[in-house]
């Protein structure tokens with residue numbers, strides 16, 4: 001008689017995993033290689049930005065008080081005493097009725113408190129000297145990029161755990177970070193189990209299928225910010241699997257296997273956990289796909305037994321592996337980001353388990369709509385290609401109708417969420 005498995009609600013399964021204390025390591029990488037890595041320290045402004053008052057326009061820097069009488073019927077004349085390109089420092093102070101020609105980005109000369117745009121002045125020469133006249137009053141502070149207007153020294157700009165995007169790179173460059181302290185990419189061991197599996201490059205044969213889970217998980221790990229160490233395919237043979245898994249556990253702290261976790265004659269992972277004397281946290285989750293997802297602990301190591309069925313494997317990774325990776329990457333929002341959308345189709349069938357439909361999003365009449373990206377079956381691959389979200393359909397006695405508001409989990413988002421699971 002088969003041992004009866006107790007399905008755990010998703011939030012309990014997630015909580016059990018998140019209770020495990022994981023270590024976090026850091027490393028220093030060149031700024032240019034830091035894209036998509038996770039910051040391992042808060043970034044604070046180590047100086048004001050800009051660190052001097054500067055001109056936002058090509059024009060003339062002068063004293064606003066001297067323009068008091070300038071108006072359309074009355075032009076006021078200024079002598080141009082020097083010309084300032086960006087990067088230059090003025091040699092002269094701007095005195096009464098004097099102006100310095102100035103370019104965008106140049107340090108404002110002493111004495112000047114406003115800049116007038118080149119287009120608004122008339123320039124001319126008189127007695128071998130340069131002059132300008134203006135017919136418009138300026139106020140002190142007009143057209144100046146003030147010191148510290150972008151960032152003040154000491155401001156907290158980017159928090160630890162933030163993914164480094166091109167904007168963050170610009171911030172880091174501004175403050176002189178030619179090297180950045182980032183979280184080390186977690187290394188995750190990976191085996192695909194199944195005697196039926198062919199390598200991707202192999203020709204099809206009767207009863208055999210190509211191994212799509214391993215490359216998929218490698219890509220999911222990369223998307224989450226980790227690296228997968230792929231140990232290869234294993235036949236459904238307990239001795240071979242046990243030896244290979246035991247060896248891999250000497251090298252990695254997180255080990256994923258796919259396949260062999262259900263109740264079939266060749267589903268050997270439960271016996272392997274027993275032999276390893278690993279503590280099985282759960283072996284059934286009240287969700288579909290991925291109900292057979294099994295997670296076990298061996299000291300501080302985590303063993304993930306993801307389903308062999310591709311859609312179940314995919315969902316199991318996103319719900320249970322990704323948040324651990326993101327936690328190791330210092331993220332305070334390690335889970336998939338949760339938002340709301342309207343259903344575009346009916347789901348008339350009630351389900352005893354929460355369903356996570358692989359879906360895509362669109363905007364219609366200003367509203368976010370979600371619809372399945374393919375067949376909603378645990379064994380399918382094709383719906384994964386178009387999946388941008390997981391549509392959450394909580395378990396219960398009723399189905400769902402087109403137009404119902406539902407929660408969705410975003411698969412390709414940089415924000416994440418703190419705790420998406422409440423009672424499911």
Ligand SMILES: Nc1nc2c(c(=O)[nH]1)N[C@H]1C(S)=C(S)[C@@H](COP(=O)(O)OP(=O)(O)OC[C@H]3O[C@@H](n4cnc5c(N)ncnc54)[C@H](O)[C@@H]3O)O[C@H]1N2
Pocket residue numbers: 192193194196197209210211212213214258259260261262263264267289290291292306307308309310312378379
């Ligand atoms: N009597 C029962 N049968 C099944 C149950 C159950 O509760 N009672 N659960 C079903 C559910 S739900 C799922 S999901 C699957 C889980 O199966 P396993 O995790 O044990 O995985 P396998 O049996 O090894 O393979 C399942 C399926 O996936 C294909 N597969 C496996 N590995 C790969 C891979 N690397 N790439 C692509 N496809 C792969 C494999 O050929 C099988 O078709 O069990 C149900 N059965």
Ligand code: MOO
Pocket residue numbers: 287288289290291292293307309311312378379
């Ligand atoms: O683990 Mo299964 O995916 O619920 O279909």
Ligand SMILES: [Mg+2]
Pocket residue numbers: 259260261262263264266267308
């Ligand atoms: Mg099986």
